[in-house]
Amino acid sequence: MGTTPDPSRSMLSEGAKPPSMEKHEFSVIGRPLPKIDAWAKVTGETKYADDLFLPRMAYGKILRSPHPHALIRRIDTTRARALPGVYAVITGWDLPRVKFGILPVSQDEEALCTEKVRMVGDAVAAVAAADEETAARACELIDVEYEPLASLMSIEESLGHPEVRIHEYGDGPNVHKNVSLQFGDVEAAFARADLVREDVFFFEGNTHLPMEQHAAVAAWGPDGKLTLWSSTQTPHYVHRLLAKILDVPAAHIRVIATAVGGAFGGKLDPFAHEIAACKLSQLTGRPVKIACTREEVFYIHRGRHPVLMWIKTGFTQDGGITGCHLKTWLDGGAYGSYGVASVFYTGVINPVTYKIPVYKFEGARIFTNKPPCGPKRGHGTPQPRFALECQIDKAAEQLGLDPAEMRKRILHEPFTKTANHLTVTTIGLGECIDKVVEASGWRRKWKGWCRPPALPAQPVLGEASEGAVTSAPSDKKRGIGIACSAYLTGAGTAIYWNSMPHSGVLLRADRGGGIAVLCGATDIGQGSDSILAYLPAEILGIDPKDIRVHAADTDLTPVDLGSYSSRVTLMCGTAAIQAAERLKGAIAEATGRKLGVAPQRLAFRDRKVGVPDDWDKAIPFAQAVELAESMHGVLAFAGSYAPPKRAGKYKGGGVGPSPCYSYSACVVDLTVDEESGEVELHDVWIAHDIGRALNPLLVEGQVEGSVYMGIGEALMEAQIFRKGLHKNPSMLEYKSPTTLETPEIHTILVETDDPEGPFGAKEAGQGPLLPVIPAIANAVYDAVGVRIDEIPIVPEKILKGLELRRQGKPPRVGPERIPLFTFKEPIVVESAFGQPAEAMAARPFADAPSSGDSR
Amino acid sequence: MMRLPAFTYLAPPTVAEAARAVVEHGGEAMLVAGGTDLYPNMKRRQFEPKVLIGLGAIRELRGVSGRAREGLRIGPTTTLTAVARHPEIARHYGALATAAGLVSSPQLRNMGTIGGNVCVDTRCNYYNQAYEWRKAIGFCMKKDGDICLVAPSSSRCWAVSSSDTAPVLWSLGARVRLVGATGERTMPVEALYRDDGIEYLAKRPDEVLADILLPPADGWTSAYLKLRRRGSFDFPVLGVAVALRIEGAVVRDAKIVLGAVASLPRSAPAAASALVGERLTPEVITRVADLAAGPAKPLDNTDYAHFYRKKMTRVFVARALRRLGGLDGEGRAEEEVA
């Protein structure tokens, strides 16, 4: 061996060392190739869901609730049905009376509400008509009688009014989920510390804002079979849930994910428009399209939870952490969605970054009458990451430590476990910190902890108080900040408990030497289709062009759970490698017989198969495929992937485990205008431990996109409400950064060749968002000496902080108090901190290690 | 997809015919030039005209003529891009080129006209919402309802004047010519505006904005600063237009007009007269900025907190004066200073 790490290996033997990082000769891996769908995307050929126009297609529209909380007394669709051009009108009473939800533990949604609405925008009825305008007019003719109920629009209101109940289930009045986990004795840890800090932070909610509005087309044929084309990240879960919701055998349903025009976690649940389109198609005998408006997309939401956080951490003189206690309150909105996972994610990933020997986490998700929150890029982890990284910065100041240096000192040890029993493999964070410190000129730019001089009592305009006008206006202050993070590469458990693969790939070789790859994975722009071409191409020694990828079609492709939790490259990639190795073995066997050599001696490259030191006799790949088909029959091979079973042996241990974790470090350089409080970003340096960059171009793109989204969240994006309604449900008033607000982003990739990843790869699509937000907050502090402990960091807050400074008060803007709330008795588990990643059973479905040797 | 309601479209070839067409269709007709303000509003059902009278085919309404020495005439259907890039405007009426170039996005400026921006509908974040949203919160008096949601005890509408070019034109002393079915009139641009979020224009529905007339540039310099969250797309939530005539470092004449802090552009005459006879020293600038902020009365119905917009009025006026006085340290802001 000694070449690439065996991608099918997941065994970590006792005391395993990280694999060596020799340079390998790859033909595809590591090259900045165009994505396989790039050509269709630059010519406008790519078909998104709303680009589908089927013969006789009807247009659907959803009637939504105007009340944040109300009982439905009566729905009368008579007038709507009578409108010419209307084909069908449905309410929830026309659907099987079954509640659903993406998580088995939160079955609390109806496609169309029957008895109660819980937010403005809840779906109540749906219409199919000859065109969109008629459908919209028909919606206006549906008479709904509501009995408004008191609405609860914040965590405080929901906890303060237990007599008003949004749902009847949960861990208490309006408490969806209450969790508490303790790993070791935190109080003892704080007693040991030289410095104990308690801080409170708030992270406002925000939304994904994909450029493509959600849309779906359903066609229910006369044979009783249903096809749904939808802009979804998870055709498999939609498939499963449609069967339940529509009460139709799953075998008669086909879900095809069309090209997805951005998702970021916002297209991961089954939605009313999808379900209504199916039912309307069944009733009308026509294909039905429902394309959501931008405003509806704000109601669909499932975005970033607003989270209030209290964090207490003990530090030693040299920056070490003795223990950490985190409490989080999540404003969940009106439904469960992924919320149970979200609440765990606000707690469980923090220990993966630094040495935190003892850890306690308490979290609660509260129902409110707002669109449901869910999994947005980073799912539950950017909020506590903001809290932890800002607190570390504050501690570094008190301890007189360079915050970059301090973080380097406390990095978690590779190939050991965290306090909360997560097994960590490779960690490239030290190198990431070095790289961003170096590239940003941190040592030159960071001012140290000497604070800017006290401000004069009155704000100055111009330089009036100082007499002469200088050339550079001193109201602009430069600052630099650093933060780090970690994120999972795929959730270790599926949304529904099962022992089947998380990802499957079918490979079929055709006689011309082409390969068809079939996989349920869904390309949402991140490039998973391309990964499915690159990896088999690498293994089979052919060009990615020789491969056609057919993805995300529940009729044709093996299940992949979906594009979430940064799982796709690792899971479908590993499955693709297994399938390709199996095909390769079959081809090698036939070719070896033809050439009279042992199959193990054969190399596959340049579309040929042969013995490396007798390459003249190598035969074309297409011919080798024919030999193999002659020997074995049809060449179709499957690969499967399921993560190693590493869930901690305690209730709740299923959220957090991942085959491996990515790491990022970020430095932000910015200017704060002390007169206006405006922040201008100059440069962002981000180093990301990607394990291995299968295609550096795609990885950079994911990192840059993550940085961008982090910037928007840090400085301007906010999903906020007024009088029960979304305040700004438009592209104009929900502020998404343009080219002019986006700084230069300098991406540095660090490779650690993780034994769990395909060719050593880890995730890139979410983790790099995390450090950006606290790095900005820390840089603002460096610039003007003001702590903004509340996201987004808007000019008003900075001016308020500066005003506090002027008044000689603590220059901090952020939440002042936490709710009176009793968390559950904690589940107390011994800390697993520092335990070696023990030898464990082979990953399910993995081939014996020898199978990869021929590479 | 948000769609337009149905209407009939007319494209008269002359201003007179356009005015006549409005009269002919009574209250059912509206004039439209670039459509970038009206069409989104129609899609949200803020306007539901049965007849649209397009001004695009009227040649006399398009283009810039004259020289800065004698004054310029800008045709109202000249696009914002064309105004922003016009060399004579950029050189002699800098703030106008700046303001036109800061409206929304490049694409929108290629369609939107200066006349449209002068007449742009007032805005309010209770009003610029889709029909269903407005219905859910309870319609406001600007459309379909009878109360103001920003100031519920008020009998008037507080929607905000959101034009970038209007305060600048006012500060530059521009005049407008209106042509109606029964005659025409020319008046100072400020006379076009009324302090009411609904009836914000003193223009009769049949009157077509036919000319925007700039006086001779004549030693004036001007600046426009705009507050908004992003460098593109966003409407002003504060606009500061300053025009000064400076002789030998002494301000001889001054105008300061604020945008987006009331239902009409607000001039700050006390601040302006405090400048006359003064040199632009930091002390003078601070005093004038304090005075200028007085007339700004923003309410909580746009982006950014209203107290912040008020606070920024002072900062932005000072900045504009510093810039015109060459005191801003960043020196050359040539696009903005003529």
Place this chain on the structure above:
Amino acid sequence: MKTRLSLTVNGETHEVLVPVHKTLLEVLREDLGLTGTKHGCELGECGTCTVLVEGEPVLSCLALPVEMEGRAITTVEGMAEGSTLHPLQQAFAELGAAQCGYCTPGILLTAQRLLEDNPVPTRTEIKEALAGNLCRCTGYTKILDAVELAALRMGRQPAAGR
């Protein structure tokens, strides 16, 4: 009430019979089958639906076809010459400037006009030209890189002929 219009799109003349209140965006997508033009808000707030009219980037969601007669309309489908991609399309594909690809058509067309006006734009000029096109995937970085690469390549072509 429908109107018969003659529209010149990508050099081809199409006779369409459409309601006058149908926007150019809707006619391109629904009547001419040119679904390469996308939409993100239909209110002029995102730039996704950008097409060129007489070479100028405009928002097709706010344009009326009745005002477009006799004017040359270009959509993303008209950027390539035959089977040869426009250098911008080539550069966007090669550099990964299209992630989900949804904002890509509008950005390509806006950039096409920029390079016609200004063959060697600075990065700041590219940002200003593209300030009316929102993208949520890329952080714009690869988009700016791709415009720069296309500008470089387009600049080289005449030089190579000398």
